[in-house]
Amino acid sequence: MHAWPASEVPALPGKGRDLRIHDTATGGPLTLDPGPVARIYVCGITPYDATHMGHAATYNAFDLVQRVWLDTKRQVHYVQNVTDVDDPLLERAIRDGHDWTALAERETALFREDMTALRMLPPQHYIGAVEAIPGIVPLVERLRDAGAAYELEGDVYFSVESDPHFGEVSHLDAEAMRLLSAERGGDPERPGKKNPLDPMLWMAAREGEPSWDGASLGQGRPGWHIECVAIALDHLGMGFDVQGGGSDLVFPHHEMGASHAHALTGEHPFAKAYVHAGMVALDGEKMSKSKGNLVFVSTLRREGVDPAAIRLALLAHHYRADWEWTDDVLREAVERLGRWRAAVSRPDGPSADALVDEIREALADDLDAPAALAAVDRWAESQNAGGGTDEGAPGLVSRAVDALLGVAL
Template identity: 55%
Template sequence: MDSWNAPEIASLPGKGEPLRLFDTSSQEVINPLRPEATEATLYVCGITPYDATHLGHAATMITFDLVARYWRDQGIRVRYAQNVTDVDEPLFERAERDGEDWRVLGLRETALYREDMAALGIVPPDHFVGAIETIPEIGEAVARLLETGHAYRHESGDVYYSVDSEADFGAESNYDHSTMVKFFGERGGDPDREGKRNILDPILWNAPKEGEPQWESPVGPGRPGWHIECSLIAMGYLSDSIDLQGGGTDLIFPHHEMSASHAQSLSGERPFARAYVHTGMIGLDGEKMSKSLGNLVFVSRLRADGVDPNAVRLGLLTGHYRSDRQWSDQVLAEAKQRLARWSAAVRRDTALPAGEMLCRVRQHLADDLDTPRALAAVDAWVEEVERDGGTDPSAPILARDTIAALLGIEL
């Protein structure tokens, strides 16, 4: 599957400290990379393309874009894969509701997602992979899990993964059992289905059902479950054990727990990821933003209304990536004002030296992507330039390149 065009990224002088991020599994801020690493593997869960890209998607993708940008700034080669869940129940349900083919819906929304990502300055993944593209590998993997006792066939013909077969199950999320059951039921699971060995067992392979697509596989006709696609895409395009798996906090359980367990059962490598990093949720005017409430803010709608995508990105960076935070007209207005002041400062012929600002932006990003402080470091330089001017002709260029390369804001 094609991704989108990559923005040009300037090389900056010097190098920052190693990037440290909060790992959900250990509940500690760690460096996900091995000492002296020259390569990093990053897997981020992408969209289910039944609707347009909303600000929650955007905030997540911007977060891991910052991760990849920082690593690249350190001279580390980043191998990045992202999936598109282009075959799943939400896609079928939306297509049926709207009276259109689910394939057409998926292709259209994926194309719009690409446009939104390019507009937001997101560096594309090396591998942008649809679940459908991975079905042959998924079928073979499910067959192996059946053979090794990590899976079983339900009386309906569906194939389930046995969570009791994986010794490390639960290590990624660290949730208690009642929380797992709650989230499993709310986020695509079927804890009440009879005939399962454990109420938390997730579907690996769906047997044929009327009105749903199906493919041939070593375990019979059908289609894959949700979690196994990410396991196979990450393992197939990156490694059996990766450095970082990322997504929103709503993916901690069951999705990331299940996909990690599937991968570990298939490869024997533990843990699946050295770090599991999750982003907070974006609300709107004090309320949760969700499709059920009908208050999603779409990136494409903002763009159509003439909003500069750099202002959208800057507005989302004003809060820490791990915090649940609010979007509002005020957030956008303040981002526009900040963008205008930054733009004016870097367009000067001369300014005060920007080397210290570069060091501070790197320092704050290295500290668990502390974007509020990184933005404040830029603000401080801009305020000094507005007050005192400066005579360094290279300073505006270095400031512009710093803001673009590390924060992804094009001025």
């Protein structure tokens, strides 16, 4: 599966700061010190309805992570998956009378278009769950043969008790885990499971649903969590720098994925940092496909909204915060974009060296994009008031905003 084209990232003078970021597993800040190549895995979409503002906010956060690392003169090895076979996708295809593969391909193509328009840097490896199945099957067999998994009526489940580190990502109690498992694709009430929280690794073929040859597992398809683990281990290995996604993935997805990897390799941790973006609401409720309260990037683009303004609307909120999309949020972003473009269109202006340092410091401090925007606002206000004679300043501001914030002026 191919990703989307990369926009050029301008080079800036000097060097950026190492990223200090909030780690869900420890509950506090962690200064990341990757080697020459920083490794990041971000969970991708289930392509039955893409791309709403919640998606955009999440991928914007991890785009900033990449940009901070690139500014430190590191390379970035970024991997993202597509859950291109899953119950919600199959249910939507049946509801709308579409072939599920055609639906997945159409929505994935739209997602690529949206990511391109928003100038999100693409992953080096963009992997669909279906194409990963040949690598998933041996992992499930290994877990089963090692006693970390068991069969139940043809399905194969992972035993959470096989991982002594289970629970160290989310730090939830058993009851909270059970409730979230039931809400987010698990089946804690199924009779015969060793532990209600045990997640499915391989689902035996169901009538009318797609299935693949699972060798000794029989016909079926993989569970959700093992897909990401197989892709991450294949392309990044254990102990990569950042596992990312929305805060709704902390449990069960990232908790279970970490346990799968620990049981498979005997190593810990799966990722050095678990980083999660907040949820975006509309009309007082979290944007959700099931609720239908969605604002789509593609709809805004068709209505003529500049993608740079959409990106500024995302950047106006700290990535970990839960926030609400409103018409005012977009209006303010459009106005800010106009002020910034007017400021950099002049032939000279106030020196921008200190501004570049401010943006770097803000982003290195747990991706504080609102503080970075405020710094650019101050420079633009001074510039639009007519102060400054540095001929290189407008160009430097334009390059810095592009390189570090992903906004083309």
